[in-house]
Amino acid sequence: MATNERFLSGFQVNRSLLAGGAVxxxxxxLLGAAGAVMxxxxxxxxxxxxxRGLDTPPTELAQRALREAKVASAAGWEAWRTEHHSPN
Incomplete structure (x- = not known):
């Protein structure tokens, strides 16, 4: 009984088994973390x-999409102004 501790009226913990499980x-x-890193x-x-194998770099694609979005936004704003006869 030297490896067991008594707590709360009868609850016994086997320290060597607990330590082995913790280890x-x-x-x-650690193995799981190493696998995740790999x-x-x-x-x-x-x-x-x-x-690297793409024909067009991602930055160029993003810049093109931003230009197209700006043009589409301006066209939509202009169409709204024309429809509503707004000077702004």
Missing amino acids: LTGIGA VCAALATAGRTWV
């Missing part, structure tokens, strides 16, 4: 390779 849980957490590195590498 295994810690090892499992997955993220693989995905980042694949993403970089994919972006």
Whole structure:
């Protein structure tokens, strides 16, 4: 009974079993974190390779989309002003 502690009238905790479980849980957490890092590195590498292989860089696509949105917004504003006979 030296490895067991008594708490609250009969509740017994086996310390060696508890410590072993805590150690295994810690090892499992470290392995899980290492696996997650490896997955993220693989995905980042694949993403970089994919972006390098694109014909048009993503920044150029974003700039083009922004210009098109501005033109569409101006056209919509102009159509609204024409429809409502507004000077603004």
